[in-house]
Structure formats: structure tokens, C-alpha cells
Amino acid sequence: xxxxxxxxxxxxxxxxxxxxxxxxxxxxxxxxxxxxxxxxxxxxxxxxxxxxxxxxxxxxxxxxxxxxxxxxxxxxxxxxxxxxxxxxxxxxxxxxxxxxxxxxxxxxxxxxxxxxxxxxxxxxxxxxxxxxxxxxxxxxxxxxxxxxxxxxxxxxxxxxxxxxxxxxxxxxxxxxxxxxxxxxxxxxxxxxxxxxxxxxxxxxxxxxxxxxxxxxxxxxxxxxxxxxxxxxxxxxxxxxxxxxxxxxxxxxxxxxxxxxxxxxxxxxxxxxxxxxxxxxxxxxxxxxxxxxxxxxxxxxxxxxxxxxxxxxxxxxxxxxxxxxxxxxxxxxxxxxxxxxx
Amino acid sequence: xxxxxxxxxxxxxxxxxxxxxxxxxxxxxxxxxxxxxxxxxxxxxxxxxxxxxxxxxxxxxxxxxxxxxxxxxxxxxxxxxxxxxxxxxxxxxxxxxxxxxxxxxxxxxxxxxxxxxxxxxxxxxxxxxxxxxxxxxxxxxxxxxxxxxxxxxxxxxxxxxxxxxxxxxxxxxxxxxxxxxxxxxxxxxxxxxxxxxxxxxxxxxxxxxxxxxxxxxxxxxxxxxxxxxxxxxxxxxxxxxxxxxxxxxxxxxxxxxxxxxxxxxxxxx
Numbered sequence: 001x002x003x004x005x006x007x008x009x010x011x012x013x014x015x016x017x018x019x020x021x022x023x024x025x026x027x028x029x030x031x032x033x034x035x036x037x038x039x040x041x042x043x044x045x046x047x048x049x050x051x052x053x054x055x056x057x058x059x060x061x062x063x064x065x066x067x068x069x070x071x072x073x074x075x076x077x078x079x080x081x082x083x084x085x086x087x088x089x090x091x092x093x094x095x096x097x098x099x100x101x102x103x104x105x106x107x108x109x110x111x112x113x114x115x116x117x118x119x120x121x122x123x124x125x126x127x128x129x130x131x132x133x134x135x136x137x138x139x140x141x142x143x144x145x146x147x148x149x150x151x152x153x154x155x156x157x158x159x160x161x162x163x164x165x166x167x168x169x170x171x172x173x174x175x176x177x178x179x180x181x182x183x184x185x186x187x188x189x190x191x192x193x194x195x196x197x198x199x200x201x202x203x204x205x206x207x208x209x210x211x212x213x214x215x216x217x218x219x220x221x222x223x224x225x226x227x228x229x230x231x232x233x234x235x236x237x238x239x240x241x242x243x244x245x246x247x248x249x250x251x252x253x254x255x256x257x258x259x260x261x262x263x264x265x266x267x268x269x270x271x272x273x274x275x276x277x278x279x280x281x282x283x284x285x286x287x288x289x290x291x292x293x294x295x296x297x298x299x300x301x302x303x304x305x306x307x308x309x310x311x312x313x314x315x316x317x318x319x320x321x322x323x324x325x326x327x328x329x330x331x332x333x334x335x336x337x338x339x340x341x
Numbered sequence: 342x343x344x345x346x347x348x349x350x351x352x353x354x355x356x357x358x359x360x361x362x363x364x365x366x367x368x369x370x371x372x373x374x375x376x377x378x379x380x381x382x383x384x385x386x387x388x389x390x391x392x393x394x395x396x397x398x399x400x401x402x403x404x405x406x407x408x409x410x411x412x413x414x415x416x417x418x419x420x421x422x423x424x425x426x427x428x429x430x431x432x433x434x435x436x437x438x439x440x441x442x443x444x445x446x447x448x449x450x451x452x453x454x455x456x457x458x459x460x461x462x463x464x465x466x467x468x469x470x471x472x473x474x475x476x477x478x479x480x481x482x483x484x485x486x487x488x489x490x491x492x493x494x495x496x497x498x499x500x501x502x503x504x505x506x507x508x509x510x511x512x513x514x515x516x517x518x519x520x521x522x523x524x525x526x527x528x529x530x531x532x533x534x535x536x537x538x539x540x541x542x543x544x545x546x547x548x549x550x551x552x553x554x555x556x557x558x559x560x561x562x563x564x565x566x567x568x569x570x571x572x573x574x575x576x577x578x579x580x581x582x583x584x585x586x587x588x589x590x591x592x593x594x595x596x597x598x599x600x601x602x603x604x605x606x607x608x609x610x
Binding site for chain 2: 052202
């Protein structure tokens, strides 16, 4: 088999032009959804990175599954079986309650496991999220009639279906497909919350001791952040799924932190990173005819790789300049000492 | 740079002491690290906390600041619990307790000292920035205001922490090993600054590791080893007998102690 046959032909018209012209009513929603998801995940994820708990995103995105399953199960017993898709608002609130509950339980369980015993934090995270995720899978398959959740959809999401979701109308004005509108609200609140609580978030990340002494209760900030992380993750589920959400939480912030020296720049760069990876990802997906969300994350990871390579090359260049400034005798001493160790 | 403003030199019974600790007990994993500590620090004193490793020096400060939960006893700051007094308290944690790769500038860190006074939802005002700049100038770090903190030396990092504490404009300060790993020039600068703060009427508690310098730096000493061994004016407490009681049988330190006491004309039994 010829290797070249595996790569689809590159048709400029259908890959690069159509999504912005004839297909725009449909592809526009996908782009918007991708961008909003990436910005919300990127901003929340940046707070995780600053606290050195990127793995908590991994944990919560998985352990939300049993939360959702339980919430849907309880809702179906309380309000009866869902008959049509017009209960968008009810579904959303059920999802949010389940997600926040699961997020907090995960956080508290992890904290309890590693505080009360010899289990280290990374092991505690691994145990808790794997267990909860497994319980979620069991619940979904056991109560498939009552729980309107598809395991495939939860894992991988399908951003391509977003334009065909029922449109949400407020006061007679059509706003957009339900998932996009919900994500827009969540993204807006994420940005607002970060700006409003900027001081508290930054100081409790940088110096929890000082924060506590100033009367900012760091554990509360942590719990609120984890709750908010759950909200963002559950809103992103439908489009990108549990696995790609992890990438969207970490990659934009990690890329920006290689470039930016201060937080305001960093948060701005996350928005830029989201925009580029969304657009490039969509074109990539149209060309290769593959998962759109997957392609968006791949594009984001390419940006990270470029930033990382540039960072490493620049640092190596700086070090060459530095060693050129050092007198030859001490430089040779340094090289012998490093050779010895 | 002289003429300290007049401040009430002694605490009368009506004005509560800046720091009052009663029967304070702290335990980690059921092992006590501080046991039944009583302390009342008078106003306007520079107090050194000394004792061997693991004696609970840092824990005492952290318990006072609410960072470490206490198992028993209580802490009063100006007669009130910390939750009602945190605006009057400044804190300098150990330098290693924070991530110096954090994406903030020197100025950002010093502004954090103002956060307690700024209030929720507000941004630092021009006045806050002016105060932060003045504090940076005081520790000789103003030229570095816009640097990222990752590019600082150990001494510079400590100066930034100190500038942040100054920006808190507190009446009572807790400092956890501000002299650890700093250069001689920074150490001298910090000592001058501490004396200046003290002369302004501030009360400062400093965890200190180096015995020979302890005698020159502090007005009062707290000798600590799980329990309070002694607390009082430096001249009365810095004796071979009490230090031996504090450090137990650690010979290397004891010979150091002997040297330090001898240098200052003390007698060794």
C-alpha cells in the first residue's frame, strides 16, 4: 500500500475557503464553541498550573462521570422520564449540580486520602479518579434507560454536532445552539471571576501562608476553584469530551507560560493560543476528515512544541553568551567539574 | 534618619500586649511539636526565637498566623483573635516556601503586601503603588521593580519579601528565618531595617538560626525547644546554662555557644 494514499488530497476550496463562506453558518458555531471552550479551560487550567495541580484537571474531568450519571438518575425519578429535547434548562442545571457535587467529592476524597495516611498526593489522585470513573461507567451501563448519557460522547465529545443542537431563544431572540450559549455564559463568568478575584487567586497560589495571614482562607479558595473547574469541564464535555478537556486545561497555559513573564500577558496569550488552535484545528480536521476537537487539540500541541523549542534554543543561546563572558580559566574549571560529576 | 516618633514604651494593663499566647499546643500527626507555650511580648521589642532544629520555632509563628491549626490554647493579637487583627500583622514566610518561577514581577510581589488593605474586588490604587515603590526603595530593590522574580539572587529575594512586609504597614511582624542563605550585605541591611521598625514602635518576632549574632541583633530572646525554655531580655537569657538547656547535648552547637558566651564576657561554669 502506498503511504501517500493514506493522506487525503488537499483541496484548497473545501478545506480553506468553504468554512468561511458557504459553510459558515454551520462551521461558525463549531469555531465559536471551540474557541470558547479553549479559553474557559485555558484560564481555569492556568490557575491549576500556578498551583502545581494540573493533575486535578485530569482527575475531575473523569470523576464527573458518576456525578452526571447520579444526577440524571435522581432527576429522572424526581421529574419523570424526559420526553423531548426541550428541557434544555433543566438538563443544564442537573448537569451542573452533578458536576459540582462530583468535583467537590473528588477534591475532598483526595485531600482526605493523602492527609490521613501515608498515601502520597499523586497516588491519591490516581486512586480516586479511577475509582469514581469506573463507578460512573457501571452506572451508565446499568441504568442506560434512565441516564441519557453516551459513554463515547462523554469520552470524546462531538463538536461537529453542536450546530444541529436545538437553538436557545431568550425573549424571542434566537441566541444560538444550547451548548454554545451555555459555554458562552461559562466562559464569560470564568473571565469575570478571574478578573474580580485576581488578587485572591494569585496570592493564594503564590503564597498560601501570606494569604491565610491576610484572612484569605486558602482551602476555601481551592474548593471554589475546584467547583468552578467542574462547571467548566462539564460544559466542555459535550463538544470535546473528558479526555481532550485535559489537554485544553493544560496546553494553552503551558504554552503561554513559556513565552510570558507576567500573569496579564499570560492570560492574554491563552486567548490568542485558543483562537489559533481552534481555526487551524478546524482546517486540519476538514482536510484529514478526522475528529474536529482532536484536530484542535493537536494544533494547540503543535503551538506548544514550537514555543518549547524556541524557549530551549533561546536559553541555549543565552548560556553560550554567558559562558563567553566568563574568563577562559574559570570556564574550563567549570567544564572539568561538570565532567567529573 | 534618627528621632523615632514617640510611642507608648510599656503596655499598661488597659492596652493589651501585641502578642499574647496561652498554653499553646500544636501537633503534627499526633506528635506534639509545641507544648503548653505561654508568652506575652511587650510592644516595641525585637524578639529573636532560637532553639535547635525541630524545636517548633517556625511552627510557633505559623500557629500565630493561623497557617498551622492549633491543638490547644489560644493566641491573642492586640487582645483580639487573629481573624479580627490580621490587618495589624505582617508575615514573612521562609523564602523557600514559595515558587520563585511564578510569573510575577518584583513589584507584583510587593503589592501583595497591600492586598489585606485593598479589599475584595478592588485593584491596587496609585497610593498602593507609591507605597510599594517606597518600600522597594528602602530595601534597595527599586531598580529591579519590573524584573521577573525568577531572575533574583537569594539575598534579593529576601529583600523583596521584606519590602512586601513593609508594605503591609503592620504593628506586629512575624519573620521566619529572614537571614537564611543571604549575603552579608543583605543581612546588615535587614538588621538595620528591623531596628528602624522597632524604633517606630513595631513589635517583631524573628526565627533565627545563628547563635553568635543572636545576642547583638535582638532586644529579647525566646529560647524554645518543644516548650518555652526561657523568655526575657537578651542579657538575662543568653546564658550558657539556659542555652544548654535549650540545645540539650548537641556538642557542636554547645561549643559554639560557649564561644559566643565567652566572646561577650559571660562566664561558663
